Amino acid sequence: MTKSEMLRMYEQMLRIREFENQVFELYKQGLMPGLAHLYIGEEAVAVGACAALNENDYIVSTHRGHGHLIARGAETKPMMAEILGKKTGYCKGKGGSMHIVAYDKGILGANGIVGAGIPIATGAGYKSKLKGTKQVTLSFFGDAACNQGTFHESLNMAAVWKLPVVYIIENNLYGISVNINRVTAVEDLSVRAKGYGMPGVTIDGNNVLQVYETVRKAVTRARKDEGPTLIECKTYRWKGHHVGDPATEYRSRDEENEWKAKCPIKTFESYLLKNSIAEEDELEEIKNSIINEIQKAVQFAKESPYPEPEEAFEDLFA
Amino acid sequence: MTKSEMLRMYEQMLRIREFENQVFELYKQGLMPGLAHLYIGEEAVAVGACAALNENDYIVSTHRGHGHLIARGAETKPMMAEILGKKTGYCKGKGGSMHIVAYDKGILGANGIVGAGIPIATGAGYKSKLKGTKQVTLSFFGDAACNQGTFHESLNMAAVWKLPVVYIIENNLYGISVNINRVTAVEDLSVRAKGYGMPGVTIDGNNVLQVYETVRKAVTRARKDEGPTLIECKTYRWKGHHVGDPATEYRSRDEENEWKAKCPIKTFESYLLKNSIAEEDELEEIKNSIINEIQKAVQFAKESPYPEPEEAFEDLFA
Amino acid sequence: MKEITYADAICEALDEEMAKDENVILLGEDVGIIGGNFKTSVGLRDKYGEWRVKDTPISENSFVGIGIGCAFTGLRPVVELMFADFLAISMDQVANQAAKLRYMSGGQVKVPLTIRMPIGGGRSSAAQHSQSLQAWVAHIPGLKVVLPSTAAEAKGLLKTAIADDNPVIFMEHKMEYNKKYLVPKEEYTIPFGQANIVHEGEDLTIAATSNLVIKSKEAAQELDKEGIKVEVIDLRTLVPLDKETIINSVKKTGRLLIVDEGYLNFGISGEIALSIMNDVFYYLDAPIMRLGTASVPLPFSPALEFSVIPDTKKIYGKVKEIVG
Amino acid sequence: MKEITYADAICEALDEEMAKDENVILLGEDVGIIGGNFKTSVGLRDKYGEWRVKDTPISENSFVGIGIGCAFTGLRPVVELMFADFLAISMDQVANQAAKLRYMSGGQVKVPLTIRMPIGGGRSSAAQHSQSLQAWVAHIPGLKVVLPSTAAEAKGLLKTAIADDNPVIFMEHKMEYNKKYLVPKEEYTIPFGQANIVHEGEDLTIAATSNLVIKSKEAAQELDKEGIKVEVIDLRTLVPLDKETIINSVKKTGRLLIVDEGYLNFGISGEIALSIMNDVFYYLDAPIMRLGTASVPLPFSPALEFSVIPDTKKIYGKVKEIVG
């Protein structure tokens, strides 16, 4: 990995972090309709994974999708505008935080139904396999999604048909308020891969280089038509389940602090500095440019017009 | 296991075989409405498994349910009457072959939706756990049902909550025309148990004693509140998927003959004789009494009246 | 009377029934430690223990099935779906199993199962978390379908649901949870199949469901001032449906407007109209009209969402249109 | 014209579209080696290979989802559900995903997906394999819904479905598969949203779906002899619905009977009636009537089943009741 590739990953993690911070601000200011599920703390997963893709590959995201979208190259202006329900948003205000699609980036969509993106990702894989296009699809989903029937059904089909899909579990320990240990008896969710006949591995989801390396191998495997892989990334969401959840009742501040100490961005920053890959001021510059960019995205979103009521009746049928 | 217990198992296997033979006859004579899925060839699974139960335990069956019901003690007269759509049937003609319930025997129902009985069985287990009744539930289902989401979801919950349920896969190699190897990459479906954190084992489903022993251990475990077990029984259905399927297009006569040579009844018969547990004429007597019983069941069913059209409007709400 | 929220009223109904009958249990996502996504079961896990108030994994189809297995074997489970939209995931257990098992067994078993879920738009929850899918369940024989309006209605009807020996789909409106209402202090229940006239009038009948009953009443009060007397009927239960109350009212008023938040197309309003048509046809002074959610997925942006769902103003406008 | 079965007509439509466009694929249980449970894809796997005609595991919700993923990325998949009852298992992908993804994306994507499935009773398949669930899908914005009557209709409409850039629910009647019909020899398609008058008359209009069109026509021919002239309309597609043809006919006849095999309660007939009410109200000589399946689960025994589903005799009887 070149220096510029590494700095790109660093930048992308920062972009997600700052984007989410500003989404939270907009929520607190009462400017955001509905809710949003923040990706803060999990940045290394999306960024490491998407760094392993080619331009014409696909990703399928979840309700906690901002991170995946940014990591895959979605633009922050139309994302932020969408989150505020504006006409200039990716979905013209029809989708909102949970449903952003950026088709031109191969982003087949976030999804509000837990587990529902997994078969869709598998279908994208089916198409690539059938057409021999060598495109790979990344399917992101949470620990809790691993208990939906779609996880099981889709992974089974992907394995038996050797589809070019990489399944990435973001195990942040919780599905809303429910700790994964209260609803699943196994320690590592990646063991389920054995039941389908595909490789499964559990890694540190806060280590962007490890995520990148692991996903890269899986992507290569998929591209060579050797089939899917299940990768479990252990990570943590720093904030509540959504912007309105204080996360006070079901987990401890100690636990939160323990994970914050393992901040994926800080960790990578130290790595870059310690190994003299980058200088402090270089990183500072990136930070400033990101803050600036996101500020502009917020401004763009705020200043954009709402859609006209009649637009509600458009875009139903092609 | 006592001699009389073994003879009881032998008798039950014969009862199923003869029952199914006569169901097939009724179909061929055009006396049976709809279709039926015959259990011929798989008798050792139901009989071995149900022999391990106490009187107040539960079973949940499938579309291929006649064998489970008989093994669990359902009476052949109201079963046959139900299959012919008669008023004297277990369900007064409303259910038919795929939907027989015999609540007084703890038979919570056959089910026409593949995989749908698994959560229902799991719920019966939940009740036993909550109430501390020590009742165990057997959940039967086929190899193809293992690819339904309900399999995954239910086994996960049973494992994490340590519910007293024993899950029994009848791997007869096919879901209708589809060989399990064409839709699943793993050799033994019992490996999936690991993904939930429960024990899983694959056994010879044509060996009634092995089925009995394996299920007995799992039942004991469940009764001691140690949780569920997944047991895969390798077996084979001798006939087509249902009475109308000649099974000519998707499997070979050689394969069929190979499995017929492993007939669970013949195998057990040889065992009983070789180990001098029973004499030929004892077994002959059992056979004759069974033929006689099923003949009476057929006669009962044939002679029973159909329900009156108005009865279609009864039994909707309690 | 006391003033409590709609969410509290539901919690009270659950609490009272759980206290009375230890076979009543509650299953669903996040119903335990945090007391439900909409705070409808706060404190119940502490009071009744984790086995009677169970946080489930995200496995809707199967935990509804677990509810059925429990109901089959002697319990009276209440299963919560976090959003009515998740009916789509659990529809097999709801419609092919719970609804049919008694009938298919020839009456051998009963399924005393209540399935609760929030419906409705208005919170920018977008297309997959805002649907009012009563048309799906009302269509399936074997399910009772309840749509309470106020907190008092929700409490009384939920207690009846839990005591019912049949599967009951209980649809709560998510915009109501935090609203306060007067609720009787003493214990009470509200029977199924008895619609409730919440506002009397002679000029036009509105038959409404869920919180559109409240909005219809608001519209009626506004119309009162203009001398247009609207009778507002809270349908309460779609199955069983109290046709008699609607018929009697329409015979008096000669006009009927049906108001429901489900998608208008192929929703419940056509059925309600047609099922009373024979009885009221020769009394009608105007065609039967209805209001529903426009037949598009619920859009996210509030600039779009409010244009597609019915509200007080739209009800008011429709009445004026009909009355002339 | 040539004489082929309804199943063959479907197979021909699939074959023609697959030959024309290599992006057309077929997914479903047993569609491959044995050519479908109802023999609607015989020979296609041999012709187009196992990747374009794929036998799937029993994973309905996910293989519908796979169809969506394929449709998203450039294919035109046809997914087969072995029975319409299994919609209940796949409803999330059908109604929350396929129907909504285009809209939620603000029009960025399209979902050219056809989902085929058999509906209907009459084979003693009992409660879980006999349902006609058109009301569920017709209610969901974003889905087109097709119910062909004869083999010729099935072929022409299926070709249109596959060519459509939107999700189409295509419901075949299982009692028709083995029946022979005349079908044009040359290639043809039938557009959506254009109902078809299959029998003309002035006394009463029947608007019917699926194979009840055929039975309605039989009844009409019987009634002809008695001088009762019935106009029979084959609705063909519920979404889009050709209201104009119904309205014009009812304006002429003054009477409407809607006939559909879905459960009567909260089924499609109420909607059809109400959606044309404003246009025909002052032309009506009698209340609009309808026939549907009685609202109980489909019973197994033929002694019971035929008493709950509509047939020629019941249509005949209902017409007599209305007309005279």
Ligand SMILES: Cc1ncc(C[n+]2csc(CCOP(=O)(O)OP(=O)(O)O)c2C)c(N)n1
């Ligand atoms: C099918 C379904 N069930 C429930 C929900 C409500 N819900 C939204 S997110 C969520 C938790 C998801 O947890 P996980 O998959 O671990 O993802 P995370 O939120 O932790 O990123 C739940 C229960 C939903 N949106 N869809």
Ligand SMILES: Cc1ncc(C[n+]2csc(CCOP(=O)(O)OP(=O)(O)O)c2C)c(N)n1
């Ligand atoms: C959900 C569902 N999908 C499909 C079917 C049609 N079907 C009935 S039995 C069957 C095969 C079941 O195979 P398996 O589970 O292995 O049981 P077996 O028939 O071999 O005993 C299928 C596909 C069904 N009844 N339910």
Ligand SMILES: [Mg+2]
């Ligand atoms: Mg999580």
Ligand SMILES: [Mg+2]
């Ligand atoms: Mg099998």
